[in-house]
Amino acid sequence: MRELHRASKKLGQNFLTARWVAREFARWACSFRTLLEVGVGTGFLTSEILRQCRPQLLIGIEVDARLLDWLASLSFFEPRFAPLHGDALSPPLVLNRVDAVYGSIPYNITGPLLSLLAVEAQKPAMLLLQREVVDRLAARPGSKQYGRISVLVQLVYKVRPGKVVPPSAFRPRPKVFSRIVVLEPRDDRPPRDMLRRLEEVTRCIFSERNKRAVKVASKCLGLDRDTLEERVGERRVYELSPEEFYMLLSLGT
Numbered sequence: 001m002r003e004l005h006r007a008s009k010k011l012g013q014n015f016l017t018a019r020w021v022a023r024e025f026a027r028w029a030c031s032f033r034t035l036l037e038v039g040v041g042t043g044f045l046t047s048e049i050l051r052q053c054r055p056q057l058l059i060g061i062e063v064d065a066r067l068l069d070w071l072a073s074l075s076f077f078e079p080r081f082a083p084l085h086g087d088a089l090s091p092p093l094v095l096n097r098v099d100a101v102y103g104s105i106p107y108n109i110t111g112p113l114l115s116l117l118a119v120e121a122q123k124p125a126m127l128l129l130q131r132e133v134v135d136r137l138a139a140r141p142g143s144k145q146y147g148r149i150s151v152l153v154q155l156v157y158k159v160r161p162g163k164v165v166p167p168s169a170f171r172p173r174p175k176v177f178s179r180i181v182v183l184e185p186r187d188d189r190p191p192r193d194m195l196r197r198l199e200e201v202t203r204c205i206f207s208e209r210n211k212r213a214v215k216v217a218s219k220c221l222g223l224d225r226d227t228l229e230e231r232v233g234e235r236r237v238y239e240l241s242p243e244e245f246y247m248l249l250s251l252g253t
């Protein structure tokens with residue numbers, strides 16, 4: 001199949017060929033009964049998971065219609081696998097039906113998918129992402145990599161960076177290194193409606209990440225400066241912790 005399929009650059013089709021990566025996914029996936037794979041491609045990860053684990057149901061979403069006949073033939077021999085033609089960014093109903101989500105994610109949907117996971121789905125996840133994105137997810141306040149996506153994801157998940165995956169693990173080879181990351185939902189995560197608001201507000205606040213937090217937060221949240229000064233002092237936007245962003249949002253509601 002791999003030989004016959006012409007990879008689409010636009011869809012981020014860098015297909016995994018390294019079996020050790022699939023084994024890492026299977027080790028994690030075996031503890032869940034129902035799973036969703038985002039961007040199932042030719043089924044490289046799926047096949048390993050079905051070989052090693054006994055899930056009740058594995059739904060594989062794939063946007064490229066050219067791969068669907070092939071995926072349907074896999075499901076003929078393996079009825080626990082349900083391929084689904086569609087866009088992973090608009091599947092809220094499917095997300096509600098599974099225990100966990102995984103995938104080797106095309107770079108162009110990484111940001112929106114992480115938001116969807118953090119704000120709406122909040123399911124355990126194992127993802128293979130561009131290495132720099134994993135650095136951002138795990139970044140601490142005050143660092144260069146720390147930003148809006150670090151805040152949103154860290155409020156919902158414990159972020160566990162995993163192994164680095166070199167370009168040679170894919171065909172065609174991407175230009176960049178990738179890295180596995182496991183996202184474990186926190187018990188104390190904020191309610192969804194607050195996360196939706198935080199998603200908007202942090203867009204405003206992080207557009208001026210190097211400015212004084214008091215000034216930016218008073219503009220974006222409409223809070224008075226004295227209240228803010230007591231809490232964040234002289235610090236800059238990028239120096240506040242995820243919990244502090246949440247606290248500021250709570251002050252404004």
Ligand SMILES: C[S@@+](CC[C@H](N)C(=O)[O-])C[C@H]1O[C@@H](n2cnc3c(N)ncnc32)[C@H](O)[C@@H]1O
Pocket residue numbers: 011012013014015016017038039040041042043044045061062063064086087088089103104105106109
């Ligand atoms: C990096 S490849 C990974 C494929 C396969 N999981 C593997 O490891 O070999 C990403 C896959 O996601 C698919 N894809 C891209 N955008 C998508 C979207 N919005 N929804 C669902 N699948 C998408 C691509 O067609 C491609 O098959």
